[in-house]
Amino acid sequence: MTAQAVTVGDEIRRPTAIVRRLRRVSPALVLAWLAVAVVVAWALVPWLFSAADPTIGVSGQRLQAPSIQHLFGTDQLGRDVLDRVIYGSRFSLVGALVAVGVGLVAGTALGVLAGTLSRAVDDVIMRIVDVLLAIPSLLLSLSIITLLGFGTVNVSIAVGITSIAMFARLTRSQVVKVRHTDYVEAAVGSGGHFLGVLWRHVLPNSMGPVVALSALQFGSAILQIATLGFLGFGAPPPTPEWGLMVSEGRNYIATSWWLTTLPGAIVVVVVLSTHRVSRSLGREKRG
Amino acid sequence: MFSQRRITGLAAAGLAIVLLAGCASPDLSSSLTSSQGTPVSGGTLIYLEQGAPASLYATQSGAYTSGGINNNILDRLTWQDPKTLEITPWIASSWKVNNDATEYTFHLRDGVTFSNGTPLDAEAVKKDYDTYGLGNPDLKLPKSEVINNYDHAEVVDPLTITFFFKAPSPGFLQATSTINSGLVAPEVLDHNLDYFAVATNVIGSGPFTVASQVVGKEIDLVARKDYAWAPERAANQGRAYLDEVKYIVEPEDSVRIGSLLSGQADVIRTVQAYDEGQVTAAGYVLLAPQTKGVNDAVNFRPSNPLVSDVHVRQAIVKAIDLQEIHDTLFSDTYPIATSILSDLAAGYVDTSKYSKFDLAASKKLLDDAGWAPGADGIREKDGQKLVLKVYYQNPGGQPQTQQTLELIQQQLKAVGVGLDILSPASSDYATLLNDPLSTPLYIGDAGRADLDVIGTYFGFKNRNVLKNEDPELERLLAVANSQPDQDKRAKAVQDVQVYIAKQAYAIPILQEPQVFGAAPYVNGFTFESVGRPLFQGTWLAKH
Numbered sequence: 001m002t003a004q005a006v007t008v009g010d011e012i013r014r015p016t017a018i019v020r021r022l023r024r025v026s027p028a029l030v031l032a033w034l035a036v037a038v039v040v041a042w043a044l045v046p047w048l049f050s051a052a053d054p055t056i057g058v059s060g061q062r063l064q065a066p067s068i069q070h071l072f073g074t075d076q077l078g079r080d081v082l083d084r085v086i087y088g089s090r091f092s093l094v095g096a097l098v099a100v101g102v103g104l105v106a107g108t109a110l111g112v113l114a115g116t117l118s119r120a121v122d123d124v125i126m127r128i129v130d131v132l133l134a135i136p137s138l139l140l141s142l143s144i145i146t147l148l149g150f151g152t153v154n155v156s157i158a159v160g161i162t163s164i165a166m167f168a169r170l171t172r173s174q175v176v177k178v179r180h181t182d183y184v185e186a187a188v189g190s191g192g193h194f195l196g197v198l199w200r201h202v203l204p205n206s207m208g209p210v211v212a213l214s215a216l217q218f219g220s221a222i223l224q225i226a227t228l229g230f231l232g233f234g235a236p237p238p239t240p241e242w243g244l245m246v247s248e249g250r251n252y253i254a255t256s257w258w259l260t261t262l263p264g265a266i267v268v269v270v271v272l273s274t275h276r277v278s279r280s281l282g283r284e285k286r287g
Numbered sequence: 288m289f290s291q292r293r294i295t296g297l298a299a300a301g302l303a304i305v306l307l308a309g310c311a312s313p314d315l316s317s318s319l320t321s322s323q324g325t326p327v328s329g330g331t332l333i334y335l336e337q338g339a340p341a342s343l344y345a346t347q348s349g350a351y352t353s354g355g356i357n358n359n360i361l362d363r364l365t366w367q368d369p370k371t372l373e374i375t376p377w378i379a380s381s382w383k384v385n386n387d388a389t390e391y392t393f394h395l396r397d398g399v400t401f402s403n404g405t406p407l408d409a410e411a412v413k414k415d416y417d418t419y420g421l422g423n424p425d426l427k428l429p430k431s432e433v434i435n436n437y438d439h440a441e442v443v444d445p446l447t448i449t450f451f452f453k454a455p456s457p458g459f460l461q462a463t464s465t466i467n468s469g470l471v472a473p474e475v476l477d478h479n480l481d482y483f484a485v486a487t488n489v490i491g492s493g494p495f496t497v498a499s500q501v502v503g504k505e506i507d508l509v510a511r512k513d514y515a516w517a518p519e520r521a522a523n524q525g526r527a528y529l530d531e532v533k534y535i536v537e538p539e540d541s542v543r544i545g546s547l548l549s550g551q552a553d554v555i556r557t558v559q560a561y562d563e564g565q566v567t568a569a570g571y572v573l574l575a576p577q578t579k580g581v582n583d584a585v586n587f588r589p590s591n592p593l594v595s596d597v598h599v600r601q602a603i604v605k606a607i608d609l610q611e612i613h614d615t616l617f618s619d620t621y622p623i624a625t626s627i628l629s630d631l632a633a634g635y636v637d638t639s640k641y642s643k644f645d646l647a648a649s650k651k652l653l654d655d656a657g658w659a660p661g662a663d664g665i666r667e668k669d670g671q672k673l674v675l676k677v678y679y680q681n682p683g684g685q686p687q688t689q690q691t692l693e694l695i696q697q698q699l700k701a702v703g704v705g706l707d708i709l710s711p712a713s714s715d716y717a718t719l720l721n722d723p724l725s726t727p728l729y730i731g732d733a734g735r736a737d738l739d740v741i742g743t744y745f746g747f748k749n750r751n752v753l754k755n756e757d758p759e760l761e762r763l764l765a766v767a768n769s770q771p772d773q774d775k776r777a778k779a780v781q782d783v784q785v786y787i788a789k790q791a792y793a794i795p796i797l798q799e800p801q802v803f804g805a806a807p808y809v810n811g812f813t814f815e816s817v818g819r820p821l822f823q824g825t826w827l828a829k830h
Contacts, residue, residue, distance in 0.1 A: 056697055059615040063561070076561065076690055077615060077697070146712060232681065237708045238693050248689075251540040252561060 032276035039270050042089040050083040055238040063256050073258035075249070084240035085263050091241045092222050095156040099221035100214050102160025107167020108210060114168065115175030116198060126172065129165045137162035141224065145233045152235045159224045163217050170213055174206035215278030219271045226267050242267050326523070326811065326826040331531040334820070335543045335555040337682060339503045339536045344483035345469035346419050346431035349733070350684070351801060351819060354466045355556065356534060358819040359508055361469030361491035364393055364412070366518030367461060367816040369576065372633070372736050374460050377518040378407060378470060388455040388771040395446040399516045401472035402496045409448040413440040414473040416450060426479040432743045432750065433462040433735065435768055455769045457776055458739030465735060466819060492516070494527045494823040506534040517823060522811065528826035538682055547571065547804050553827070554812060554820070558804040559686060560618040566804045575620040575800035576818035578734030579631040581744045582624040583685045584795040585677070585695070585730050588723035589755045593675060600791035602652035606702040607695060607794055608644045616690050620802055624795030626784050633738045634780030638788035649702045666703040674705030677728040678719050681710055685732060685799065723754040732799050734817035738780050742768035745783070753792055760786060
């Protein structure tokens with residue numbers, strides 16, 4: 001009897017290889033990937049998920065509470081809120097991509113230059129970066145938008161500029177470390193051209209943490225873009241931008257909670273998911 | 288010279304037109320809360336205002352943000368009865384007008400003083416009206432838009448003043464009752480325009496004085512204890528019952544409505560149509576005085592090449608389904624516009640037959656004008672797309688501007704006309720808005736219960752919202768603004784409305800009310816003729 005029981009217990013504790021791998025994957029991470037995948041799909045092929053035009057409302061169906069017909073309810077013009085969230089994902093994701101791109105390219109370039117060129121150049125660049133870091137990012141992006149004008153692309157650029165400082169600092173610290181390694185010295189010593197060495201040896205070996213940072217920045221860029229959209233600096237109506245939807249719905253908060261709550265919840269889910277994914281990426285890189 | 292009785296007769300004739308015109312619309316001009324029981328003295332009333340006043344200079348207080356304050360701190364020569372629209376005595380106890388409306392003589396009430404002790408006499412009135420009538424460029428004080436053809440004033444004796452005009456100015460008597468003609472202590476007008484941004488600087492003779500101000504946030508008014516010169520028709524002839532009124536600026540609609548219903552505020556301005564149900568369901572009082580002037584409308588700038596063709600403008604007007612806008616966004620408090628003027632405005636005529644919703648006719652007009660649908664459904668001609676830009680600010684001067692524009696955008700799309708709805712930074716807004724080449728559209732309205740309002744709004748030397756020098760329109764407006772015969776003047780105002788409708792210079796949307804929510808214990812809350820709040824007779828019952 002006892003032996004049998006032990007055997008059963010052993011079977012439970014000795015799962016097959018697949019199950020063991022699945023066990024190591026946390027359910028939260030799976031959900032996070034799923035959420036990101038769904039939103040990416042929304043952005044790429046929104047028409048597969050909704051049949052209706054998100055900018056045309058049905059006036060007889062305004063401000064309807066969530067139901068089977070309208071899962072997220074309808075807004076003040078009778079437009080389906082879920083359709084608008086689906087079509088709006090493109091603006092948020094593309095915006096976040098542009099923002100991370102701007103931060104990544106400009107920040108990395110500045111960081112590499114500061115880490116490799118003369119001390120004077122390093123000082124000048126890093127003091128400029130210090131100034132960028134000293135200004136609150138929302139204030140900085142608002143000032144940039146005032147210069148560039150309103151619009152989704154301009155908002156993305158403004159959000160990107162606020163992250164340049166972070167990318168530049170991180171890249172510089174990595175470059176400084178890598179630059180004094182023996183293989184780089186050897187490459188320079190053996191007559192390698194400065195830019196060639198930079199491109200072939202310094203850059204690839206400094207990029208690991210920078211990639212993890214860009215995944216992290218992606219989530220916060222979505223949040224910042226939504227914030228600026230909420231403040232009215234993003235796309236003009238009737239663009240279904242997430243931040244703008246939350247902003248427009250807030251006047252109805254006492255009577256129609258779904259207008260702010262549901263788009264807001266989607267923003268929260270997406271930002272948390274990208275954060276979770278970036279953490280797992282960073283861990284794999286380290287591991 | 289006209290006798291005063293004759294003037295009243297004229298006012299009554301004008302009024303008859305108004306009443307005839309007005310009988311078709313529902314009664315929404317409920318201009319006061321209940322006033323049963325004996326008034327209780329004392330207490331503080333909390334009033335939530337949608338926006339902070341920019342300037343309290345009287346001629347600029349047409350905006351309801353500043354007008355709501357000036358209405359309680361500044362008196363006027365005359366009082367326009369909000370129900371009958373008659374001009375009745377206030378600081379002026381009687382007046383005379385000559386036959387061609389070029390000379391007005393006012394006799395002032397004795398013993399009236401400004402809150403700093405300066406007497407309100409003919410000299411003070413002369414200084415005020417010289418400034419309002421002519422402007423003071425040295426001090427950057429602009430001329431008043433309600434006073435036309437002003438020449439000069441003469442002090443006959445300390446309590447008698449005569450105004451002289453270069454040409455007939457038939458709208459002047461009503462102009463003396465408007466908020467734009469609020470009387471201030473003469474020394475205040477020695478300062479430049481910036482001085483009026485500080486509310487405590489503005490010294491009037493009204494039932495309240497400004498005690499303190501937190502710029503952009505709050506203005507505290509306290510009752511003047513020796514106030515004894517209310518309009519002859521006012522229920523309360525003495526000082527205000529309230530001790531204090533706190534004007535608190537709260538731009539968020541949801542916060543204002545929440546504060547009212549939770550008992551943190553007593554009166555709020557601007558209850559949106561979708562919140563009206565909440566107010567009445569809670570047993571609170573909804574007040575919606577009409578503004579009785581130029582309706583909320585999207586006006587065209589014909590000098591912009593996109594809309595210079597009258598057929599294109601007519602097509603756009605016919606593509607707008609006002610009933611859908613009304614049913615989707617508004618309530619019965621907001622009647623559909625049937626002319627550029629409100630049906631409660633003097634000289635109103637129904638021009639809705641020129642702007643009937645008709646998609647087929649609209650498309651045909653655009654086809655005939657050479658605008659053919661492009662690949663994306665938006666019409667184009669000679670490589671140019673028919674996409675109109677419109678600028679707005681949030682919160683704007685009109686209710687639910689953005690939502691209305693989005694619906695219009697949706698409706699115009701059906702006939703292949705694009706609309707770009709843009710909300711520029713406030714620093715750029717005025718520049719963009721005033722350049723007809725940057726935007727072919729202008730959204731606006733004007734509240735004033737007089738035949739003059741249409742000229743003030745469209746006149747080239749006044750607001751000139753169309754930014755278009757159409758000589759025929761100016762000719763019609765000139766008659767409307769200077770014809771001393773009231774009937775001919777009303778006819779001229781009707782001609783202007785028909786001309787604007789035929790030329791499709793504007794898309795009138797709705798007749799704007801000022802919608803207030805008040806707690807049930809607020810009594811005797813009244814308005815001037817176009818819905819600016821007056822707290823002189825207001826009192827708070829026990830609650």
